[in-house]
Amino acid sequence: MKILISAYACETGRGSEGEIAWRLVLELAKRHDIAVITRANLRPVHEEAFQRHGRPVNLQFIYFDLPWIFRFYKKGRRFFLLYYYLWQIGSGLLARRLQKQACYDLSHHLTGGMDWMPAGLALARGPFLWGPVGSEDTHPVLRRGLSTLSQWKDRMRLVARGTMRRFDPLVRLSGRRAGRILSHTPETMPRHLVRKMTPFTQTGIEETPSMVLPRENLGRAGELRLLFAGELKDWKGALLALQAALRFFEIYPSARLTIVGDGPLLSKITGMVAAHLHGDRVTLAGRLDMAGLVQAINHSDVFLYPSFHHGLATVVLQAMLTGVPVVCLEGDATGRTVKQEAGITVSLSNERDPVDDLASAIHRLAIDETYRQSLARAAQTIARERHAYASLADRIEQIYREMGARS
Numbered sequence: 001m002k003i004l005i006s007a008y009a010c011e012t013g014r015g016s017e018g019e020i021a022w023r024l025v026l027e028l029a030k031r032h033d034i035a036v037i038t039r040a041n042l043r044p045v046h047e048e049a050f051q052r053h054g055r056p057v058n059l060q061f062i063y064f065d066l067p068w069i070f071r072f073y074k075k076g077r078r079f080f081l082l083y084y085y086l087w088q089i090g091s092g093l094l095a096r097r098l099q100k101q102a103c104y105d106l107s108h109h110l111t112g113g114m115d116w117m118p119a120g121l122a123l124a125r126g127p128f129l130w131g132p133v134g135s136e137d138t139h140p141v142l143r144r145g146l147s148t149l150s151q152w153k154d155r156m157r158l159v160a161r162g163t164m165r166r167f168d169p170l171v172r173l174s175g176r177r178a179g180r181i182l183s184h185t186p187e188t189m190p191r192h193l194v195r196k197m198t199p200f201t202q203t204g205i206e207e208t209p210s211m212v213l214p215r216e217n218l219g220r221a222g223e224l225r226l227l228f229a230g231e232l233k234d235w236k237g238a239l240l241a242l243q244a245a246l247r248f249f250e251i252y253p254s255a256r257l258t259i260v261g262d263g264p265l266l267s268k269i270t271g272m273v274a275a276h277l278h279g280d281r282v283t284l285a286g287r288l289d290m291a292g293l294v295q296a297i298n299h300s301d302v303f304l305y306p307s308f309h310h311g312l313a314t315v316v317l318q319a320m321l322t323g324v325p326v327v328c329l330e331g332d333a334t335g336r337t338v339k340q341e342a343g344i345t346v347s348l349s350n351e352r353d354p355v356d357d358l359a360s361a362i363h364r365l366a367i368d369e370t371y372r373q374s375l376a377r378a379a380q381t382i383a384r385e386r387h388a389y390a391s392l393a394d395r396i397e398q399i400y401r402e403m404g405a406r407s
Helices: 016-028 040-053 068-074 080-102 140-144 148-167 169-177 191-196 238-249 266-275 290-298 314-322 333-338 354-367 369-386 389-406
Strands: 002-007 033-039 059-064 106-111 128-133 180-183 197-199 224-229 255-260 282-286 302-304 326-329 343-346
Touching: 002 016, 002 080, 016 033, 016 106, 016 314, 016 389, 033 040, 033 080, 040 059, 059 080, 068 080, 080 169, 106 389, 128 169, 128 389, 148 169, 169 191, 180 191, 180 389, 191 197, 224 238, 224 290, 224 354, 238 255, 238 266, 238 282, 238 302, 238 354, 255 290, 266 282, 290 314, 302 354, 314 326, 314 333, 314 369, 326 333, 326 354, 333 343, 343 354, 343 369, 354 369
Parallel strands: 002 033, 002 106, 033 059, 106 128, 128 180, 180 197, 224 255, 224 302, 255 282, 302 326, 326 343
Antiparallel strands: none
C-alpha cells in the first residue's frame, strides 16, 4: 500500500513523541511505501541518521514549514499551539496536492497526539486514520494537591479542549473524516466518535544497549533501591513519588530513593528532602544523559512513576524491559500498561490519600521479594511482546488493511 503519514515530530536521538514516530515509520516502511510530511528543520537529523544506518528504500520524507516569521515567534514553547494549528492547515493543503499526484491508498495522522487539535490530513481525499490521539483528565484528588498556578492551567486546558472539540470546524472535520480513530485515552473521547475508536498506546521500546540493559538476575542486592526519573513538574508525579517514598521510609529501615531529572519543582523537592528526618536517604541525581539513565534503571529495584494525564512515557517501558516493576496510578495510559501485571497500580478515591496508598504499594514489594520478582519477569515479557515497535507496526498495518479493504 502507498501510505501518506503526517508526523509533526519525527526524529531520532531526542526521545519522546518524535522518537516514537521515527521508529514506527521505519517499521512501516518495511511493509509499505511510506511518505512522511514533517517539519523542515528535521532534515539534518534525518540525513545524519541515514548516513549511519542507511536510507530505507520505501521511506520518503516531505519537508514542510511555515514562513520564517511564524518560526521566529514560535521559539521554544511560545505560541506552540498556534504554530501547530497553522502547520496542520498548511500540511493539509500540501497533502491535497500530493494526493492528486501520487494517489495514496490511505493517509495517517501519526503525531501530535491531541484529539482537540485538528489533523491537516483531514483536508485531503481518501481513507483517513487519525491517531493515536487523546486527552487525559486530572482526577479531583490529584487536582487538589496542585499549586494554584497548575490548577488554573488544568482548568484552562479543559476549557480549551471543550471549546475546540465543540466549535472548531477543522477539529470537527477531523473527527468526521476519520474512518478509524486510534485513542490512548478511550474513556475521554467525545461520545459521537466512540464508534470509530480503537484503543491504542503507541509508545514502544527497542531492545538495544543504548536504551536498556535487561537484568537476568532480578534479585535485590541489599537495601531496596527506588527510582523516579522524569521532569520535575506536577504532571510527572515527582512530588507524589517523593512524598510516598518518605512515608515508606518511616516504616521501613533499609531503602533509598534516587530522583533523576530537573524542572520547576526542584527547589521545593530540595527543601522537602532537607527538612525530612529521612531526607539523607534521597539522592537528587539531576538530569542524566541516556547512558546514565539506563545505568540508573539497571541499578534499581522499584520504579516510581505516579504521573497523570501525560501518556505512556518511554522511561516506563525502559524500566519494565530492564526487569524493574513499576508503581504508578490507575486511570491513564501508564496504569493501563502496567495494570497489576508489571507492577502495582494505585486507584484514586476521594476517601483515600494517594500518598498512603503509594507508600503501601512500595512496602508490599519491599516485604515480598518473590512477588516483586514475579512482577519484574512479567514486566519484561509485556515490554518485549506488546511494546516492541515491530508489534505496534503489526497492529497499525492490520488497521491499514482493514480500512483499505473497506474503501
